Amino acid sequence: MALVPCQVLRVAILLSYCSILCNYKAIEMPSHQTYGGSWKFLTFIDLVIQAVFFGICVLTDLSSLLTRGSGNQEQERQLKKLISLRDWMLAVLAFPVGVFVVAVFWIIYAYDREMIYPKLLDNFIPGWLNHGMHTTVLPFILIEMRTSHHAYPSRNSGLAAICTFSVGYILWVCWVHHVTGMWVYPFLEHIGPGARIIFFGSTTILMNFLYLLGEVLNSYIWDTQRSMEEEKEKPKLE
Numbered sequence: 376m377a378l379v380p381c382q383v384l385r386v387a388i389l390l391s392y393c394s395i396l397c398n399y400k401a402i403e404m405p406s407h408q409t410y411g412g413s414w415k416f417l418t419f420i421d422l423v424i425q426a427v428f429f430g431i432c433v434l435t436d437l438s439s440l441l442t443r444g445s446g447n448q449e450q451e452r453q454l455k456k457l458i459s460l461r462d463w464m465l466a467v468l469a470f471p472v473g474v475f476v477v478a479v480f481w482i483i484y485a486y487d488r489e490m491i492y493p494k495l496l497d498n499f500i501p502g503w504l505n506h507g508m509h510t511t512v513l514p515f516i517l518i519e520m521r522t523s524h525h526a527y528p529s530r531n532s533g534l535a536a537i538c539t540f541s542v543g544y545i546l547w548v549c550w551v552h553h554v555t556g557m558w559v560y561p562f563l564e565h566i567g568p569g570a571r572i573i574f575f576g577s578t579t580i581l582m583n584f585l586y587l588l589g590e591v592l593n594s595y596i597w598d599t600q601r602s603m604e605e606e607k608e609k610p611k612l613e
Contacts, residue, residue: 381522382436388515389433392426395507404499411551415559417544418508421476425512428469431461432519462525466593467536470520471585473512479578480509483562490562520589524597527590537586541579 399422400413413419435457442450483491492505527533548559558564563571 381519382433384518384522385429385432385436388518389426389429391507391511391515392422392429395504396422396426398504399500399508402499404496409557410555411547411559415547415551417472418476418480420544421472421512422508424464424468424472425515428461428464429515429519431457431464432523435461459526463528465516465519465525466527466589467533467586468540470516470589471537471582472540473516474585474588475578475582477509477513479581487562490565491560493561520593521596525593527593530587530590533586533590534583537582538579541582545575545579 399419406416407413435454438450438454438457442454480491488494528536548563552558552563563574566574
């Protein structure tokens with residue numbers, strides 16, 4: 376039996392994301408006042424994705440609780456739709472985008488923080504908030520994957536969806552540069568057009584890899600869990 380019910384964990388994680396978003400939006404940074412506002416940063420988009428995802432998880436838990444034992448087929452049909460939406464969001468957005476943000480941010484930060492998170496930002500964003508945006512996303516999504524089984528969509532449709540998201544964000548970043556003359560991320564200023572194309576292509580490939588990683592990890596976790604349960608159910612030999 377779990378020390379903390381997964382339903383309670385989801386509520387706590389949702390509240391933490393709401394707190395992070397509220398604190399982030401309350402910060403008066405110059406970049407928030409320019410074209411695109413917070414929406415030009417993948418970190419902010421990811422926070423919204425995670426908050427919406429865990430909001431759907433909580434709503435699914437509440438619906439499941441209200442539907443249990445009711446025998447109402449319409450309610451059960453709506454619950455199945457919610458579960459399908461929850462699983463799709465984890466597979467296509469919450470896991471790959473969340474892991475991408477954490478991995479890429481800290482890799483570039485370790486190499487040269489000025490390329491991704493200039494020291495000037497320490498005057499605006501406290502350390503705990505930085506970790507809330509760029510660190511805790513990973514353990515939160517792994518906790519969710521471990522506590523509940525999620526049915527992945529077909530591989531072709533899943534990869535098509537994550538590709539659409541990746542290309543859409545890249546086009547958005549390019550549009551912001553076209554309008555303002557400034558790149559959203561400082562390191563893009565220091566590399567040539569060819570290197571940018573390679574970088575954008577690499578990020579799309581990485582997103583696809585992370586989608587596949589999530590699919591494999593989800594299967595591994597739940598296949599292992601199923602095997603353990605089957606072993607427990609086998610009668611012991613005298």
